[in-house]
Amino acid sequence: MTQKAFVRTEMLPEQDPPPTEAGIVGWIRENLFSGWLNTLLTLLAIGVIYYVLSGLLPWIFQSVWNAGSLDECREIMKATWGETHGHACWAVIKDRWLQLLYGFYPPYPVYPDANFGEAPVGHWLPAYFRPNLALVLLFAALAPVLFDRVPRKMLVFTAIYPFVMPWLMWGGSVWTPVGIAAGFAILFAVIRYGQVAMGFLLAVIVGVLAALLWWGLIMGYVTAGLDQIVPIAIPSVESREFGGFMLAILIGVVAIGLSLPIGIVLALGRRSDLLIIKSLSVGFIELIRGVPLITLLFVASVLLNYFMPPGTDFDIIMRVMIMVTVFASAYTAEVIRGGLAALPKGQYEGADSLGLDYWQAQRLIIMPQALKISIPGIVSTFIGVFKDTTLVSIIGLLDPIGLSQGIRANQEWNGIYWELFAFIALLFFVTCFGMSRYSMWLERKLQKGH
Amino acid sequence: MKKSVFLGALTVAGLTAGAAAAATLDDIKARGKLNCGVTTGLVGFAAPDANGEWQGFDVAVCRAVAAAVLEDKTAVEFVPTTGKTRFTALASGEVDMLARNTTWTLTRDVDLKNEFVGINYYDGQGFMIPKALGVTSAKELNGATVCIQTGTTTELNLADFFRANDMEYEPVPIETNAEAQQQYLAGACDVYTTDSSGLAATRATFENPSDHVILPEIISKEPLGPLVRHGDQAWGDIVRWTLNALISAEENGLTSANVEELAEKGTDKPEVNRILGVEGNLGEMLGLDDRWAVRAIAAGGNYGELFAKHIGEDTPVGLARGLNALWTDGGLMYAPPFR
Numbered sequence: 001m002t003q004k005a006f007v008r009t010e011m012l013p014e015q016d017p018p019p020t021e022a023g024i025v026g027w028i029r030e031n032l033f034s035g036w037l038n039t040l041l042t043l044l045a046i047g048v049i050y051y052v053l054s055g056l057l058p059w060i061f062q063s064v065w066n067a068g069s070l071d072e073c074r075e076i077m078k079a080t081w082g083e084t085h086g087h088a089c090w091a092v093i094k095d096r097w098l099q100l101l102y103g104f105y106p107p108y109p110v111y112p113d114a115n116f117g118e119a120p121v122g123h124w125l126p127a128y129f130r131p132n133l134a135l136v137l138l139f140a141a142l143a144p145v146l147f148d149r150v151p152r153k154m155l156v157f158t159a160i161y162p163f164v165m166p167w168l169m170w171g172g173s174v175w176t177p178v179g180i181a182a183g184f185a186i187l188f189a190v191i192r193y194g195q196v197a198m199g200f201l202l203a204v205i206v207g208v209l210a211a212l213l214w215w216g217l218i219m220g221y222v223t224a225g226l227d228q229i230v231p232i233a234i235p236s237v238e239s240r241e242f243g244g245f246m247l248a249i250l251i252g253v254v255a256i257g258l259s260l261p262i263g264i265v266l267a268l269g270r271r272s273d274l275l276i277i278k279s280l281s282v283g284f285i286e287l288i289r290g291v292p293l294i295t296l297l298f299v300a301s302v303l304l305n306y307f308m309p310p311g312t313d314f315d316i317i318m319r320v321m322i323m324v325t326v327f328a329s330a331y332t333a334e335v336i337r338g339g340l341a342a343l344p345k346g347q348y349e350g351a352d353s354l355g356l357d358y359w360q361a362q363r364l365i366i367m368p369q370a371l372k373i374s375i376p377g378i379v380s381t382f383i384g385v386f387k388d389t390t391l392v393s394i395i396g397l398l399d400p401i402g403l404s405q406g407i408r409a410n411q412e413w414n415g416i417y418w419e420l421f422a423f424i425a426l427l428f429f430v431t432c433f434g435m436s437r438y439s440m441w442l443e444r445k446l447q448k449g450h
Numbered sequence: 451m452k453k454s455v456f457l458g459a460l461t462v463a464g465l466t467a468g469a470a471a472a473a474t475l476d477d478i479k480a481r482g483k484l485n486c487g488v489t490t491g492l493v494g495f496a497a498p499d500a501n502g503e504w505q506g507f508d509v510a511v512c513r514a515v516a517a518a519v520l521e522d523k524t525a526v527e528f529v530p531t532t533g534k535t536r537f538t539a540l541a542s543g544e545v546d547m548l549a550r551n552t553t554w555t556l557t558r559d560v561d562l563k564n565e566f567v568g569i570n571y572y573d574g575q576g577f578m579i580p581k582a583l584g585v586t587s588a589k590e591l592n593g594a595t596v597c598i599q600t601g602t603t604t605e606l607n608l609a610d611f612f613r614a615n616d617m618e619y620e621p622v623p624i625e626t627n628a629e630a631q632q633q634y635l636a637g638a639c640d641v642y643t644t645d646s647s648g649l650a651a652t653r654a655t656f657e658n659p660s661d662h663v664i665l666p667e668i669i670s671k672e673p674l675g676p677l678v679r680h681g682d683q684a685w686g687d688i689v690r691w692t693l694n695a696l697i698s699a700e701e702n703g704l705t706s707a708n709v710e711e712l713a714e715k716g717t718d719k720p721e722v723n724r725i726l727g728v729e730g731n732l733g734e735m736l737g738l739d740d741r742w743a744v745r746a747i748a749a750g751g752n753y754g755e756l757f758a759k760h761i762g763e764d765t766p767v768g769l770a771r772g773l774n775a776l777w778t779d780g781g782l783m784y785a786p787p788f789r
Contacts, residue, residue, distance in 0.1 A: 074657055084657055095500055104502035115501050240527060241502075301535055305542030316544075393490075396530045396539075402490055406498050406530070408628050409491025410505075411766045415655030417632055 055086065063088035068095075069412035092413050093423050099407065100423065102128055103243015103398050109171060109235040130234075131246050134168040137161060138253060146438065162257070169250065171236035175223040183219065187211040239317040243398035245427050247317070252386040255324040259385070260378070262325070263332030268362065270337055281333070288330035293388055296323040301395035320392055328385040335381055339374030340366065372446050379439035383432045390428075400424040474546055474678075474685035475737055478519055483527045486512035487545035490530040492627075493651035494761040494769075495551050504528045507760040508549040510750040511570055511676050511693060515547065517749035518692045518742040533602075537562050540679050547689050549676040551645075553603060563680040567690035570675050570753075572773040572782055574668035575604050576646035578653060581663050583640060588667035592617040597630050597639035599623075604644055607670040627652065645672055647761065647769055654766040688736050695743040697785040698725055699752035701776055706751035713744045724788045732788060753783065 016022065020029060032042040062081065067073040073089035081087060093100070098107075098116055106112050107127035111120040116127050126132075141161035144154035163177040190207035191200075198206065227233070242250065269281030288296075300319040308314060343366060351361035371378075393402030404420040407413050478484050488496040488508055496506040509528065517523040531539050531550060539545050541563065551573075552558070554566045577588050585591065588611070598605050600623045612619050622639040624630045631652055634642040642649070646668060653659045676693060678686045699705070702722045704712065709726070716728040723729040727740030736742065750756050757774065761767045775781025 070655065099498070099500070099502065104498070238527070240529065298534075302538040302542075305538060305544060394532060394534070396490055396532045396535050398490070398530060402530070403498075405626070405628070406491035409489070409493050409497035410499060411493055411497075411651075411654075414493045414651065414766075415631060417628060 059086050059088050062086075063090050065090050065094055067091035070414070070416050071412075088419050088422075089416060090419060092407065092416050092419055095413075096403075096407050097423070098128075099244060100400050100403055100420075100427075101244045102131060102246050103403065104241040105131060105243070105246060106237060106241065109237055112235070130168045130171070130237075134165050135249070137164060137168075146442075167234075169237070169242075170239070171234045173223065173227050174232040174234075175226040175230075178226075179219040179223045180215065183211045183214045186214055239315050242317055244403055245400050245424075247392070247397065247399050248386070248389045248428075249431075251317070251321055251324055251389045251392065254321045255328045255385050255389075256382045258325045259328035259332045259381075262329040263336055264367070266329060266333035267336035267340060270333065271340060285330045285333050288326055289334070293324070293327050294391055294394060296327055297391055297395050299323065316397070320395070320397065324385065324389065327388075328381065331381045331385075332378060335374050335377035336370060338377060339370035339372075342373050343369055375439055375443055375446075379435055383435055386432060386435070387428060400427065474682045475519065475688065478546055482520065483525050484512065484516040484520060484547075485527045485529055485545045486515070487529050487531045487536055487539050487548040487550055488512065489550050490532055492551060492648075493654075494647070494765065494767040496528075496549075505760070507571070507756060508551060508676075510756045510760065511549040511696075512547070514696060514746040514749045515689055515692050517745040518695075518738060519688065521745060523745075523749035537564065540564065540677070543679075546685070547676055547678045551674045552677060554673045554675055554677075555603075558677075564677045565680055565683075565686045566675050566677045567686050568675050568693040569673045569782075570693060571647065571673075573645045573647050573672035573674050574773075575607050575643060575670040575672065576649050576668050577665040578634070578642045578649045578662055579640060579665060581661050585665070586663075588665045588669065589615060589617075591619065591641060593619070594641050595620045595622055595639040597622045597624055597633050597642045599627070599630065599644060600625065602644075603670070603672070608643055611669040631655065647767070650769050651761075651767045654768055684737060688738065691732075691736060692743070692746045694785040695725060695746050695788075696753040696756065697776070697783050698788060699743075699747045700754040700783075701778065701785065704747055704752055705755060706748050709744050709747045713741065721788050 017026070019025060033039045064073045064076045064080075064087065067076055067089065068091070070089060070092070073091055074084045077084045077087045077089075105128065106114070107116045108114045108120055108123055108125070109130065110123065114120045114123075119127065138161070140154070141158045144150045144152065144158055160181075163181045167174060167177045187207040187210070190210055191203045194203035194206060197203075266281050266285060269277045270285065272278045272281070297320060300323040301316065304314065304319055347365060347369065348361070351365040356364065390399055390401045393399050393405070396402070398406060401424065404424065407420065408416060486509075488504060488506075491497045492506070492508075494506060495508045496504060499505050504526075512526050512528065513523040516526045529539060529545050531545070531548070536548055536550055536552065537558070540548050548564075549570075551571065552566075553573075554569065558564055559566055577591070579585050579591075591612075596608060596619050598608055598621050605621075608619070608621070622633060624633055627644065627648060630642055630644070633639055635656070642652070644652075646664065649664050653662050653664065656662060676689055678689055698721075699709070702719065702725070704722065704725070712722070713726040713728065716723055716726070720729060724732055725743045727733050727742070727744060731740070733740045733742045751759065754776075757769075757771065758764060761769045763770055771779070771781060773782050775783060777784040
């Protein structure tokens with residue numbers, strides 16, 4: 001008996017997987033219809049999505065863009081679709097989008113009475129040139145901080161920006177921001193060069209005192225004198241005219257920009273061994289975190305007026321910025337403290353064993369790691385602060401929410417509701433989503449060795 | 451040492467500022483602008499238009515005062531205030547006057563140290579209800595659900611009214627007028643109650659205003675008027691008599707169209723001549739010039755013109771004069787004599 005064995009001598013060609021397992025069909029089968037329960041849920045979800053979109057899409061796209069008032073909108077809707085329900089009246093956005101973006105900021109500050117529609121004769125700058133330039137420069141200033149491919153020399157511009165921005169927004173003499181910057185230069189110079197002679201702590205104290213002396217007493221005369229000699233000024237814009245999404249961005253950017261360094265200092269202070277610094281930091285953080293932001297805003301708007309001598313004009317936007325910054329700093333400090341606490345003790349000891357002093361250790365070893373750990377928390381705090389800026393409408397500042405109330409108080413647009421909020425929501429979503437995406441990109445980039 | 455110097459400087463600043471605050475008129479003239487507190491937005495009374503210009507019935511009072519004092523009706527800085535910040539804004543000197551549909555009550559006048567200088571609109575709380583419900587009187591509202599703005603005097607008035615009439619109701623608390631419109635139209639409540647001027651303005655925005663009725667009962671007194679802070683009667687007088695000039699102007703037939711002309715020529719009525727500054731020295735007594743009232747009237751018109759332009763029957767708000775007619779027409783508008 002010979003046994004026949006079948007031995008295949010050549011490989012079979014590879015075959016495509018069955019059509020039900022591959023491609024779109026396979027993906028759908030595996031992910032959406034893999035069992036009776038999942039099939040049921042999928043159908044249910046499709047039904048819900050269809051229901052929502054069938055209401056939302058016609059509302060958004062079958063809408064009126066050209067009308068002078070809500071009544072006109074309704075007439076057009078009736079003429080076009082036979083009914084007014086389920087159609088948006090975007091005409092209000094078309095009519096008021098500039099106000100929602102810029103508040104009452106004059107489009108051409110040189111001609112305070114000019115409207116957006118008609119550029120004054122002989123004026124060559126585009127409307128809203130100053131706030132727009134400030135925004136563009138903001139990205140230029142942020143670039144070296146956010147992206148490491150940008151040349152480091154750009155950091156010089158980042159340092160200048162905090163003085164350029166207020167000048168562009170509020171206007172006035174160029175020498176005021178220069179004078180304020182000079183105060184910081186004095187502070188820096190005293191610390192830098194006085195350190196050797198006086199020691200670090202004394203140098204800081206003397207530096208701060210010198211800077212305060214400069215800002216409080218000397219600067220006014222010097223800038224006034226410089227104004228006489230070299231008068232460079234742009235028309236000033238009152239804080240009251242600030243509003244709209246520009247105001248939200250302005251408060252948000254200042255609060256976010258300042259709260260990170262202040263937060264780091266507070267977090268370090270809270271972990272410090274020096275009793276006074278530690279208790280001051282703890283007291284500040286707990287006090288501010290224990291109070292709702294809206295309370296702080298009321299303090300800024302109402303209470304401070306009572307404390308200050310009558311007639312003092314302490315800019316309301318400045319007061320609000322300080323309060324929001326203080327609030328954001330306290331939260332950021334705790335997030336960063338979380339990052340510091342998450343670092344293994346070995347990192348601190350390693351830094352010590354290399355002979356680094358406190359600041360060197362923080363700068364080179366501790367902070368890079370602690371900040372990396374806290375990125376999601378920090379960004380989340382920032383997004384929260386940015387959205388919290390809408391609370392200023394409660395104290396009468398005309399941020400987008402406050403303006404929507406003002407717009408609705410016009411006879412033409414009284415009764416309009418969702419369109420304004422949808423537009424504002426879109427503005428905020430784009431900004432916050434951008435921040436969130438950046439933080440995810442940063443996290444991925446900083447991920448090492450996993 | 452340093453601290454005491456600092457405190458001393460603060461005190462000096464405070465004293466000088468305090469002395470300066472006593473003469474509001476001088477401050478305003480030095481500043482060149484009148485700071486006027488208005489609402490953040492109320493249909494017909496105050497709202498920014500597409501160019502950011504404030505318009506409205508309350509706004510017109512600010513403009514008249516600015517015209518009287520600064521000879522320029524546009525020299526007004528409008529400060530939007532909310533119901534919560536309005537009185538502190540006035541007390542702290544952030545604004546020189548409030549023209550912000552504020553109800554004149556004893557507490558606000560006395561305890562909050564304000565001075566109401568007059569009444570530019572007599573309002574009262576009313577009810578709005580869908581016609582389909584067939585209700586014709588507020589006395590028939592037993593068991594109704596009522597949309598009501600929280601934290602306002604209207605909330606208290608409502609409770610009083612239903613208790614006095616031995617009826618029950620279910621409140622639906624809402625925060626703003628815009629929210630109330632949505633809730634009412636969505637059927638979350640049967641009745642919406644607020645000041646009747648607000649009801650009229652709200653109803654005007656509905657798709658089918660005729661489907662809703664405003665019930666005849668007015669359940670409260672809401673005298674709305676401009677106010678200044680205690681401590682500078684001279685300034686209060688100026689605002690008070692500017693408002694009175696607007697009312698007197700309607701009574702005497704002075705309009706924005708003819709006031710300039712009549713001021714040139716003079717009239718045969720002595721009181722009109724005194725308002726126009728042709729006779730007497732009323733302006734001087736107020737610390738202003740002779741033509742102050744002419745400018746105030748020319749700024750936007752007399753009281754009747756302002757009413758018709760911003761909230762009258764030809765506007766979408768569509769309010770009848772009612773209580774706000776002149777006393778000669780059976781209303782309550784009555785200015786003391788210019789003498």
